[in-house]
Amino acid sequence: MRISRRKFLQKSGTVALMAPFLPSPVGGFHPNGSDDPLKVHIFSKHLQFLDFKEAGQIAAELGFDGIDLTVxxxxxxxxxxxxxxxxxxxRDIKQSGSTCEMITTAITDVNNEYDLDIIKTAANEGIGFYRINWFEYHADKSLQESIKVYQQRIKALAEQGRQYDIIGCYQNHAGTSIGSxxxxxxxxxxxxxxxxxGTQYDIRHATVEGGLSWTNGLRLLRERIKTIVLKDFQWAKVNGQWxxxxxxxxxxxxxxxxxxxxLKTYGLNPPVSLHLEYPLGGAEKGHYEITVDRKIVFDAMKKDLTTVQQLWKEA
Known part of the structure; x- marks a missing residue:
């Protein structure tokens, strides 16, 4: 696994470096199989009302390539x-006909209790990617000083990744934490x-924070993208507030x-985590018990998956 993953990443990096010399962003240059269908994993936050076997069965039945498991x-x-x-x-997920190559965690520091256990155990189980928690700015430090502190944190995480052959990701997001x-x-x-x-690139958050400049962000970070998140939003007034x-x-x-x-122009076809954050009886919030019929949740998942693959095909 170590050799194949490294070779793949090196190849991806070569394509990314070529990007400035490629045709227009809407051109037809699709290296590295980037025009192949996306490998879409359902975010298990939305299936936490099911056990592992049931989650795996539903993911497989709905057509997902795997599960992004919350750890x-x-x-x-x-x-x-x-x-x-x-x-x-x-084991249960695989026996149910699905897979798990990515997990979402609250990891922040290799010195924290359980954080290193998660990395080691995930790597031993053949999981390729894990997303860490968000970092907050320190009130007693400048923004730049805070970032330097966290640079050291993720350098230590990367060192463990090298040792155990697993890739860490930091998600961009919307708000005031580091990464908006x-x-x-x-x-x-x-x-x-x-x-x-690297980064888990979230186009929803990038659009919220970047408006029309999200394309610059994608261009800047394209060589760092390991996985991506897909979800959608619109601005609306809620109780008089946008x-x-x-x-x-x-x-x-x-x-x-x-x-x-x-993504196709840059030769990128990374693993996808599909999120459904709109109202679904509590499934959108990771509740262990939901207030709507399960079929409503499953239908929404299938609809979003079909839409994603159709939009990818048309791009």
């Missing part, structure tokens, strides 16, 4: 139980080993066709 507090797998529960979860600006992500990753740590309200894929403001065209 964090209030997740599918709790950090304190990772050594026993994660191997069992992977693509320049923050670029600085955060400036000193880390790019083979074993808010970014989550909606099904294709019904909001994310320009998926241009986004997918750019």
């Amino acid at each position: 964090r507090p209030k997740g599918h797998v709790l950090p304190e139980n990772v050594k026993s529960d994660l191997p069992a979860a992977i 600006s693509f320049w923050e992500i670029e600085q955060l990753l400036a000193t880390v080993d790019p083979v074993y740590f 808010e970014a309200v989550n909606v099904p894929i294709g019904e909001g403001m994310v320009n998926f066709k241009d986004y997918f065209k750019l």
Whole structure:
């Protein structure tokens, strides 16, 4: 696994370096199989009302390529139980006909209790990617000083990634935590080993924070992208205040066709985590019990998956 993954990443990096010399972003240059269908994994946060076997069965039946498993507090797998529960979860998911090559965690520091256990256990189970938690700016430090502190954190995580052959990711997002600006992500990753740590690029958050400049962010971070998140939103007034309200894929403001065209132009076809953050009886929030019929949740998942693959095909 170590050799094949490294070779793949090196090849991807070569394509990314070629990007400035490629045709227009809407051109037809699709290296590295970037025009192949996306490998879409359902975010298990939205299936936490099911056990591992049921989640795997539903993911397979709906046509997902796998599950992005939550391994964090209030997740599918709790950090304190990772050594026993994660191997069992992977076994059940595989026996149900699905796979798990990516997990979402609350990891922040290799010195934290359970964080290193999660990395080691995930790597031993053949998981290729893990997303860490978001970092917050320190009130007693400048923005630049805070980023330098976290640069050291992720360098240590990348060192563990090299040892155990697993790739860490930091997600860009919307808000005031580190990573709402693509320049923050670029600085955060400036000193880390790019083979074993990169970004989980979230186009919904990039559009909320970047407006029309999200294309610049994608161009800046393209060589650092390891996995991507797909979800959609629209601005709406809620109780008299403007808010970014989550909606099904294709019904909001994310320009998926241009986004997918750019991914293809840059030779990128990374693993996808599909999120459904709009109202689904609590499934959107990771509740263990939901207030709507399960079929409503499953139908929404299937609809978003079909829309994603159609938009990718058309791009």
